[in-house]
Amino acid sequence: MIRGLVFDLDDTLCDDTNSYHRAALSAARELAAAHGVDAYALKEAYIREADGFWQRLTHEEIGKSVGMLRVRMWAAALADVGVRDESEALRAADLYNRARNTNLALFPQVEGRLADWRARYRLALLTNGFAETHREKIALLELEPFFDAILIADEVGMVKPDPRVFLHACQRLQTEPPQTVMVGDRYDRDIAGAMEAGLHTVWVNVRGEALPAGQPPPDAVIAEIGQLDEVLSRWL
Ligand SMILES: [Mg+2]
Incomplete structure:
Protein backbone atom coordinates (compact mmCIF):
# COMPACT_ATOMS: atom_id res chain seq x y z
CA MET A 1 0.00 0.00 0.00
CA ASP A 16 13.90 22.77 -16.43
CA THR A 17 16.31 21.90 -19.24
CA ASN A 18 14.21 23.66 -21.84
CA SER A 19 13.68 26.71 -19.62
CA TYR A 20 17.32 27.19 -18.68
CA HIS A 21 18.56 26.66 -22.25
CA ARG A 22 16.12 29.34 -23.44
CA ALA A 23 17.16 31.69 -20.64
CA ALA A 24 20.86 31.12 -21.42
CA LEU A 25 20.29 31.85 -25.11
CA SER A 26 18.36 35.01 -24.35
CA ALA A 27 21.13 36.34 -22.03
CA ALA A 28 23.85 35.20 -24.48
CA ARG A 29 22.17 37.04 -27.37
CA GLU A 30 22.30 40.39 -25.54
CA LEU A 31 25.90 39.96 -24.42
CA ALA A 32 27.05 38.62 -27.80
CA ALA A 33 25.53 41.56 -29.64
CA ALA A 34 27.36 44.00 -27.36
CA HIS A 35 30.74 42.26 -27.81
CA GLY A 36 30.55 41.01 -31.39
CA VAL A 37 30.85 37.34 -30.40
CA ASP A 38 28.78 34.30 -31.38
CA ALA A 39 25.62 34.03 -29.25
CA TYR A 40 25.32 30.24 -29.65
CA ALA A 41 28.97 29.69 -28.71
CA LEU A 42 28.45 31.79 -25.57
CA LYS A 43 25.21 29.99 -24.71
CA GLU A 44 26.86 26.58 -25.16
CA ALA A 45 29.83 27.65 -23.02
CA TYR A 46 27.44 28.65 -20.23
CA ILE A 47 25.50 25.37 -20.51
CA ARG A 48 28.76 23.40 -20.22
CA GLU A 49 29.66 25.34 -17.05
CA ALA A 50 26.21 24.95 -15.50
CA ASP A 51 25.77 21.25 -16.40
CA GLY A 52 29.23 20.51 -15.03
CA PHE A 53 28.41 22.27 -11.78
CA TRP A 54 25.14 20.39 -11.22
CA GLN A 55 26.73 17.05 -12.15
CA ARG A 56 29.50 17.55 -9.59
CA LEU A 57 27.33 19.02 -6.83
CA THR A 58 28.23 17.69 -3.40
CA HIS A 59 27.06 18.70 0.01
CA GLU A 60 30.18 20.89 0.47
CA GLU A 61 28.87 23.26 -2.19
CA ILE A 62 25.44 23.73 -0.72
CA GLY A 63 25.38 26.75 1.53
CA LYS A 64 27.34 28.82 -0.98
CA SER A 65 25.56 31.67 -2.74
CA VAL A 66 24.14 30.31 -5.96
CA GLY A 67 23.91 33.90 -7.23
CA MET A 68 27.68 34.24 -6.99
CA LEU A 69 28.22 30.75 -8.41
CA ARG A 70 26.10 31.76 -11.40
CA VAL A 71 28.14 34.95 -11.94
CA ARG A 72 31.28 32.78 -11.90
CA MET A 73 29.78 30.42 -14.47
CA TRP A 74 28.99 33.35 -16.75
CA ALA A 75 32.48 34.79 -16.24
CA ALA A 76 33.96 31.44 -17.35
CA ALA A 77 31.58 31.22 -20.32
CA LEU A 78 32.41 34.78 -21.40
CA ALA A 79 36.15 34.08 -21.05
CA ASP A 80 35.61 31.05 -23.28
CA VAL A 81 34.49 33.35 -26.12
CA GLY A 82 37.23 35.89 -25.35
CA VAL A 83 35.33 38.39 -23.16
CA ARG A 84 37.02 39.04 -19.82
CA ASP A 85 34.87 41.51 -17.92
CA GLU A 86 33.50 40.87 -14.42
CA SER A 87 30.72 43.47 -14.74
CA GLU A 88 29.49 41.77 -17.92
CA ALA A 89 29.34 38.47 -16.02
CA LEU A 90 27.11 40.17 -13.45
CA ARG A 91 24.91 41.57 -16.23
CA ALA A 92 24.69 38.16 -17.91
CA ALA A 93 23.66 36.48 -14.65
CA ASP A 94 21.00 39.12 -14.06
CA LEU A 95 19.61 38.80 -17.62
CA TYR A 96 19.66 35.02 -17.23
CA ASN A 97 17.81 35.09 -13.88
CA ARG A 98 15.08 37.31 -15.25
CA ALA A 99 14.63 35.24 -18.42
CA ARG A 100 14.65 32.09 -16.34
CA ASN A 101 11.75 33.18 -14.20
CA THR A 102 9.56 34.12 -17.14
CA ASN A 103 10.27 30.80 -18.92
CA LEU A 104 9.39 28.59 -15.99
CA ALA A 105 6.45 26.17 -16.34
MG1 LIG B 1 15.65 16.38 -11.87
Missing part, protein backbone atom coordinates in the same frame (compact mmCIF):
# COMPACT_ATOMS: atom_id res chain seq x y z
CA ILE A 2 1.55 3.29 -1.12
CA ARG A 3 0.92 6.26 1.18
CA GLY A 4 3.52 8.80 0.11
CA LEU A 5 5.02 10.20 -3.10
CA VAL A 6 8.34 12.06 -3.18
CA PHE A 7 8.88 14.12 -6.31
CA ASP A 8 12.06 15.56 -7.72
CA LEU A 9 11.40 19.02 -9.21
CA ASP A 10 13.65 19.83 -12.19
CA ASP A 11 12.86 17.84 -15.34
CA THR A 12 10.38 15.73 -13.37
CA LEU A 13 7.59 18.24 -12.61
CA CYS A 14 8.89 21.19 -14.62
CA ASP A 15 10.70 21.44 -17.93
CA LEU A 106 5.20 22.83 -15.05
CA PHE A 107 4.93 20.06 -17.61
CA PRO A 108 1.37 20.26 -18.98
CA GLN A 109 0.84 16.64 -17.82
CA VAL A 110 1.39 17.80 -14.22
CA GLU A 111 -1.11 20.64 -14.31
CA GLY A 112 -4.37 19.42 -12.88
CA ARG A 113 -2.87 16.17 -11.52
CA LEU A 114 -1.37 17.61 -8.33
CA ALA A 115 -4.71 18.13 -6.60
CA ASP A 116 -5.66 14.52 -7.30
CA TRP A 117 -2.32 13.12 -6.07
CA ARG A 118 -2.66 15.33 -3.02
CA ALA A 119 -6.09 13.84 -2.27
CA ARG A 120 -4.71 10.27 -2.44
CA TYR A 121 -1.17 10.51 -1.02
CA ARG A 122 1.07 12.50 1.25
CA LEU A 123 3.39 14.46 -1.05
CA ALA A 124 6.97 15.69 -0.70
CA LEU A 125 9.13 17.72 -3.05
CA LEU A 126 12.83 16.85 -2.81
CA THR A 127 15.28 18.90 -4.85
CA ASN A 128 19.05 19.26 -4.98
CA GLY A 129 18.54 22.99 -5.43
CA PHE A 130 19.51 25.99 -3.36
CA ALA A 131 16.90 27.78 -1.25
CA GLU A 132 18.05 31.08 -2.76
CA THR A 133 16.74 30.08 -6.20
CA HIS A 134 14.46 27.13 -5.60
CA ARG A 135 12.16 28.79 -3.03
CA GLU A 136 11.39 31.43 -5.66
CA LYS A 137 11.00 28.80 -8.35
CA ILE A 138 8.57 26.77 -6.21
CA ALA A 139 6.60 29.95 -5.45
CA LEU A 140 6.43 30.95 -9.14
CA LEU A 141 5.21 27.45 -10.01
CA GLU A 142 2.62 27.76 -7.18
CA LEU A 143 3.57 24.34 -5.81
CA GLU A 144 3.49 24.96 -2.03
CA PRO A 145 -0.21 24.23 -1.45
CA PHE A 146 0.16 20.72 -2.87
CA PHE A 147 3.01 19.46 -0.70
CA ASP A 148 3.16 18.23 2.90
CA ALA A 149 6.93 18.72 2.87
CA ILE A 150 9.32 20.71 0.68
CA LEU A 151 12.94 19.65 1.07
CA ILE A 152 15.71 21.69 -0.55
CA ALA A 153 19.26 20.35 -0.35
CA ASP A 154 20.90 23.34 1.28
CA GLU A 155 18.09 23.71 3.82
CA VAL A 156 18.25 20.08 4.93
CA GLY A 157 22.07 19.91 4.57
CA MET A 158 22.02 16.74 2.46
CA VAL A 159 22.04 16.14 -1.28
CA LYS A 160 20.60 13.31 -3.32
CA PRO A 161 21.74 10.51 -3.71
CA ASP A 162 22.54 10.41 0.04
CA PRO A 163 20.06 7.74 1.25
CA ARG A 164 19.54 9.74 4.47
CA VAL A 165 17.77 12.51 2.58
CA PHE A 166 15.17 10.03 1.30
CA LEU A 167 14.65 8.66 4.81
CA HIS A 168 14.28 12.24 6.01
CA ALA A 169 11.57 12.81 3.38
CA CYS A 170 9.71 9.71 4.63
CA GLN A 171 9.96 10.98 8.20
CA ARG A 172 8.48 14.30 7.17
CA LEU A 173 5.65 12.48 5.40
CA GLN A 174 5.20 10.08 8.33
CA THR A 175 5.43 7.13 5.94
CA GLU A 176 7.71 4.10 5.95
CA PRO A 177 10.10 3.73 2.96
CA PRO A 178 8.21 0.67 1.57
CA GLN A 179 5.02 2.79 1.62
CA THR A 180 6.71 5.59 -0.33
CA VAL A 181 7.58 6.11 -4.00
CA MET A 182 10.42 8.32 -5.26
CA VAL A 183 9.69 9.83 -8.68
CA GLY A 184 12.61 11.46 -10.50
CA ASP A 185 14.43 11.91 -13.81
CA ARG A 186 18.01 11.18 -12.74
CA TYR A 187 19.00 7.56 -12.12
CA ASP A 188 22.19 8.50 -10.25
CA ARG A 189 20.62 11.20 -8.03
CA ASP A 190 16.96 10.25 -7.59
CA ILE A 191 16.70 6.50 -8.13
CA ALA A 192 19.93 4.95 -6.80
CA GLY A 193 19.74 6.73 -3.44
CA ALA A 194 16.02 6.08 -2.96
CA MET A 195 16.47 2.36 -3.70
CA GLU A 196 19.25 2.20 -1.13
CA ALA A 197 16.92 3.82 1.41
CA GLY A 198 14.22 1.19 0.68
CA LEU A 199 11.70 3.36 -1.19
CA HIS A 200 9.90 2.26 -4.34
CA THR A 201 11.20 4.07 -7.41
CA VAL A 202 9.77 5.39 -10.64
CA TRP A 203 12.38 6.67 -13.09
CA VAL A 204 10.98 9.38 -15.36
CA ASN A 205 13.50 8.75 -18.12
CA VAL A 206 12.91 11.96 -20.08
CA ARG A 207 16.23 11.70 -21.94
CA GLY A 208 15.77 8.04 -22.92
CA GLU A 209 18.96 6.98 -21.12
CA ALA A 210 20.14 3.38 -20.72
CA LEU A 211 20.15 1.85 -17.25
CA PRO A 212 23.73 2.33 -15.95
CA ALA A 213 25.72 -0.91 -16.36
CA GLY A 214 25.50 -3.27 -13.42
CA GLN A 215 22.92 -1.15 -11.57
CA PRO A 216 19.59 -2.52 -10.31
CA PRO A 217 16.51 -1.46 -12.28
CA PRO A 218 13.91 0.81 -10.66
CA ASP A 219 10.41 -0.56 -9.98
CA ALA A 220 9.14 1.24 -13.07
CA VAL A 221 10.48 3.37 -15.92
CA ILE A 222 8.23 5.88 -17.66
CA ALA A 223 9.05 8.26 -20.51
CA GLU A 224 7.19 11.24 -19.06
CA ILE A 225 5.32 12.18 -15.90
CA GLY A 226 1.92 11.76 -17.60
CA GLN A 227 2.45 7.98 -17.34
CA LEU A 228 2.77 8.00 -13.54
CA ASP A 229 -0.88 7.24 -12.77
CA GLU A 230 -0.78 4.02 -14.74
CA VAL A 231 2.19 2.85 -12.62
CA LEU A 232 0.58 3.96 -9.35
CA SER A 233 -2.60 2.08 -10.20
CA ARG A 234 -0.59 -1.19 -10.10
CA TRP A 235 0.30 -0.51 -6.46
CA LEU A 236 -3.27 0.13 -5.28
Whole structure:
Protein backbone atom coordinates (compact mmCIF):
# COMPACT_ATOMS: atom_id res chain seq x y z
CA MET A 1 0.00 0.00 0.00
CA ILE A 2 1.55 3.29 -1.12
CA ARG A 3 0.92 6.26 1.18
CA GLY A 4 3.52 8.80 0.11
CA LEU A 5 5.02 10.20 -3.10
CA VAL A 6 8.34 12.06 -3.18
CA PHE A 7 8.88 14.12 -6.31
CA ASP A 8 12.06 15.56 -7.72
CA LEU A 9 11.40 19.02 -9.21
CA ASP A 10 13.65 19.83 -12.19
CA ASP A 11 12.86 17.84 -15.34
CA THR A 12 10.38 15.73 -13.37
CA LEU A 13 7.59 18.24 -12.61
CA CYS A 14 8.89 21.19 -14.62
CA ASP A 15 10.70 21.44 -17.93
CA ASP A 16 13.90 22.77 -16.43
CA THR A 17 16.31 21.90 -19.24
CA ASN A 18 14.21 23.66 -21.84
CA SER A 19 13.68 26.71 -19.62
CA TYR A 20 17.32 27.19 -18.68
CA HIS A 21 18.56 26.66 -22.25
CA ARG A 22 16.12 29.34 -23.44
CA ALA A 23 17.16 31.69 -20.64
CA ALA A 24 20.86 31.12 -21.42
CA LEU A 25 20.29 31.85 -25.11
CA SER A 26 18.36 35.01 -24.35
CA ALA A 27 21.13 36.34 -22.03
CA ALA A 28 23.85 35.20 -24.48
CA ARG A 29 22.17 37.04 -27.37
CA GLU A 30 22.30 40.39 -25.54
CA LEU A 31 25.90 39.96 -24.42
CA ALA A 32 27.05 38.62 -27.80
CA ALA A 33 25.53 41.56 -29.64
CA ALA A 34 27.36 44.00 -27.36
CA HIS A 35 30.74 42.26 -27.81
CA GLY A 36 30.55 41.01 -31.39
CA VAL A 37 30.85 37.34 -30.40
CA ASP A 38 28.78 34.30 -31.38
CA ALA A 39 25.62 34.03 -29.25
CA TYR A 40 25.32 30.24 -29.65
CA ALA A 41 28.97 29.69 -28.71
CA LEU A 42 28.45 31.79 -25.57
CA LYS A 43 25.21 29.99 -24.71
CA GLU A 44 26.86 26.58 -25.16
CA ALA A 45 29.83 27.65 -23.02
CA TYR A 46 27.44 28.65 -20.23
CA ILE A 47 25.50 25.37 -20.51
CA ARG A 48 28.76 23.40 -20.22
CA GLU A 49 29.66 25.34 -17.05
CA ALA A 50 26.21 24.95 -15.50
CA ASP A 51 25.77 21.25 -16.40
CA GLY A 52 29.23 20.51 -15.03
CA PHE A 53 28.41 22.27 -11.78
CA TRP A 54 25.14 20.39 -11.22
CA GLN A 55 26.73 17.05 -12.15
CA ARG A 56 29.50 17.55 -9.59
CA LEU A 57 27.33 19.02 -6.83
CA THR A 58 28.23 17.69 -3.40
CA HIS A 59 27.06 18.70 0.01
CA GLU A 60 30.18 20.89 0.47
CA GLU A 61 28.87 23.26 -2.19
CA ILE A 62 25.44 23.73 -0.72
CA GLY A 63 25.38 26.75 1.53
CA LYS A 64 27.34 28.82 -0.98
CA SER A 65 25.56 31.67 -2.74
CA VAL A 66 24.14 30.31 -5.96
CA GLY A 67 23.91 33.90 -7.23
CA MET A 68 27.68 34.24 -6.99
CA LEU A 69 28.22 30.75 -8.41
CA ARG A 70 26.10 31.76 -11.40
CA VAL A 71 28.14 34.95 -11.94
CA ARG A 72 31.28 32.78 -11.90
CA MET A 73 29.78 30.42 -14.47
CA TRP A 74 28.99 33.35 -16.75
CA ALA A 75 32.48 34.79 -16.24
CA ALA A 76 33.96 31.44 -17.35
CA ALA A 77 31.58 31.22 -20.32
CA LEU A 78 32.41 34.78 -21.40
CA ALA A 79 36.15 34.08 -21.05
CA ASP A 80 35.61 31.05 -23.28
CA VAL A 81 34.49 33.35 -26.12
CA GLY A 82 37.23 35.89 -25.35
CA VAL A 83 35.33 38.39 -23.16
CA ARG A 84 37.02 39.04 -19.82
CA ASP A 85 34.87 41.51 -17.92
CA GLU A 86 33.50 40.87 -14.42
CA SER A 87 30.72 43.47 -14.74
CA GLU A 88 29.49 41.77 -17.92
CA ALA A 89 29.34 38.47 -16.02
CA LEU A 90 27.11 40.17 -13.45
CA ARG A 91 24.91 41.57 -16.23
CA ALA A 92 24.69 38.16 -17.91
CA ALA A 93 23.66 36.48 -14.65
CA ASP A 94 21.00 39.12 -14.06
CA LEU A 95 19.61 38.80 -17.62
CA TYR A 96 19.66 35.02 -17.23
CA ASN A 97 17.81 35.09 -13.88
CA ARG A 98 15.08 37.31 -15.25
CA ALA A 99 14.63 35.24 -18.42
CA ARG A 100 14.65 32.09 -16.34
CA ASN A 101 11.75 33.18 -14.20
CA THR A 102 9.56 34.12 -17.14
CA ASN A 103 10.27 30.80 -18.92
CA LEU A 104 9.39 28.59 -15.99
CA ALA A 105 6.45 26.17 -16.34
CA LEU A 106 5.20 22.83 -15.05
CA PHE A 107 4.93 20.06 -17.61
CA PRO A 108 1.37 20.26 -18.98
CA GLN A 109 0.84 16.64 -17.82
CA VAL A 110 1.39 17.80 -14.22
CA GLU A 111 -1.11 20.64 -14.31
CA GLY A 112 -4.37 19.42 -12.88
CA ARG A 113 -2.87 16.17 -11.52
CA LEU A 114 -1.37 17.61 -8.33
CA ALA A 115 -4.71 18.13 -6.60
CA ASP A 116 -5.66 14.52 -7.30
CA TRP A 117 -2.32 13.12 -6.07
CA ARG A 118 -2.66 15.33 -3.02
CA ALA A 119 -6.09 13.84 -2.27
CA ARG A 120 -4.71 10.27 -2.44
CA TYR A 121 -1.17 10.51 -1.02
CA ARG A 122 1.07 12.50 1.25
CA LEU A 123 3.39 14.46 -1.05
CA ALA A 124 6.97 15.69 -0.70
CA LEU A 125 9.13 17.72 -3.05
CA LEU A 126 12.83 16.85 -2.81
CA THR A 127 15.28 18.90 -4.85
CA ASN A 128 19.05 19.26 -4.98
CA GLY A 129 18.54 22.99 -5.43
CA PHE A 130 19.51 25.99 -3.36
CA ALA A 131 16.90 27.78 -1.25
CA GLU A 132 18.05 31.08 -2.76
CA THR A 133 16.74 30.08 -6.20
CA HIS A 134 14.46 27.13 -5.60
CA ARG A 135 12.16 28.79 -3.03
CA GLU A 136 11.39 31.43 -5.66
CA LYS A 137 11.00 28.80 -8.35
CA ILE A 138 8.57 26.77 -6.21
CA ALA A 139 6.60 29.95 -5.45
CA LEU A 140 6.43 30.95 -9.14
CA LEU A 141 5.21 27.45 -10.01
CA GLU A 142 2.62 27.76 -7.18
CA LEU A 143 3.57 24.34 -5.81
CA GLU A 144 3.49 24.96 -2.03
CA PRO A 145 -0.21 24.23 -1.45
CA PHE A 146 0.16 20.72 -2.87
CA PHE A 147 3.01 19.46 -0.70
CA ASP A 148 3.16 18.23 2.90
CA ALA A 149 6.93 18.72 2.87
CA ILE A 150 9.32 20.71 0.68
CA LEU A 151 12.94 19.65 1.07
CA ILE A 152 15.71 21.69 -0.55
CA ALA A 153 19.26 20.35 -0.35
CA ASP A 154 20.90 23.34 1.28
CA GLU A 155 18.09 23.71 3.82
CA VAL A 156 18.25 20.08 4.93
CA GLY A 157 22.07 19.91 4.57
CA MET A 158 22.02 16.74 2.46
CA VAL A 159 22.04 16.14 -1.28
CA LYS A 160 20.60 13.31 -3.32
CA PRO A 161 21.74 10.51 -3.71
CA ASP A 162 22.54 10.41 0.04
CA PRO A 163 20.06 7.74 1.25
CA ARG A 164 19.54 9.74 4.47
CA VAL A 165 17.77 12.51 2.58
CA PHE A 166 15.17 10.03 1.30
CA LEU A 167 14.65 8.66 4.81
CA HIS A 168 14.28 12.24 6.01
CA ALA A 169 11.57 12.81 3.38
CA CYS A 170 9.71 9.71 4.63
CA GLN A 171 9.96 10.98 8.20
CA ARG A 172 8.48 14.30 7.17
CA LEU A 173 5.65 12.48 5.40
CA GLN A 174 5.20 10.08 8.33
CA THR A 175 5.43 7.13 5.94
CA GLU A 176 7.71 4.10 5.95
CA PRO A 177 10.10 3.73 2.96
CA PRO A 178 8.21 0.67 1.57
CA GLN A 179 5.02 2.79 1.62
CA THR A 180 6.71 5.59 -0.33
CA VAL A 181 7.58 6.11 -4.00
CA MET A 182 10.42 8.32 -5.26
CA VAL A 183 9.69 9.83 -8.68
CA GLY A 184 12.61 11.46 -10.50
CA ASP A 185 14.43 11.91 -13.81
CA ARG A 186 18.01 11.18 -12.74
CA TYR A 187 19.00 7.56 -12.12
CA ASP A 188 22.19 8.50 -10.25
CA ARG A 189 20.62 11.20 -8.03
CA ASP A 190 16.96 10.25 -7.59
CA ILE A 191 16.70 6.50 -8.13
CA ALA A 192 19.93 4.95 -6.80
CA GLY A 193 19.74 6.73 -3.44
CA ALA A 194 16.02 6.08 -2.96
CA MET A 195 16.47 2.36 -3.70
CA GLU A 196 19.25 2.20 -1.13
CA ALA A 197 16.92 3.82 1.41
CA GLY A 198 14.22 1.19 0.68
CA LEU A 199 11.70 3.36 -1.19
CA HIS A 200 9.90 2.26 -4.34
CA THR A 201 11.20 4.07 -7.41
CA VAL A 202 9.77 5.39 -10.64
CA TRP A 203 12.38 6.67 -13.09
CA VAL A 204 10.98 9.38 -15.36
CA ASN A 205 13.50 8.75 -18.12
CA VAL A 206 12.91 11.96 -20.08
CA ARG A 207 16.23 11.70 -21.94
CA GLY A 208 15.77 8.04 -22.92
CA GLU A 209 18.96 6.98 -21.12
CA ALA A 210 20.14 3.38 -20.72
CA LEU A 211 20.15 1.85 -17.25
CA PRO A 212 23.73 2.33 -15.95
CA ALA A 213 25.72 -0.91 -16.36
CA GLY A 214 25.50 -3.27 -13.42
CA GLN A 215 22.92 -1.15 -11.57
CA PRO A 216 19.59 -2.52 -10.31
CA PRO A 217 16.51 -1.46 -12.28
CA PRO A 218 13.91 0.81 -10.66
CA ASP A 219 10.41 -0.56 -9.98
CA ALA A 220 9.14 1.24 -13.07
CA VAL A 221 10.48 3.37 -15.92
CA ILE A 222 8.23 5.88 -17.66
CA ALA A 223 9.05 8.26 -20.51
CA GLU A 224 7.19 11.24 -19.06
CA ILE A 225 5.32 12.18 -15.90
CA GLY A 226 1.92 11.76 -17.60
CA GLN A 227 2.45 7.98 -17.34
CA LEU A 228 2.77 8.00 -13.54
CA ASP A 229 -0.88 7.24 -12.77
CA GLU A 230 -0.78 4.02 -14.74
CA VAL A 231 2.19 2.85 -12.62
CA LEU A 232 0.58 3.96 -9.35
CA SER A 233 -2.60 2.08 -10.20
CA ARG A 234 -0.59 -1.19 -10.10
CA TRP A 235 0.30 -0.51 -6.46
CA LEU A 236 -3.27 0.13 -5.28
MG1 LIG B 1 15.65 16.38 -11.87
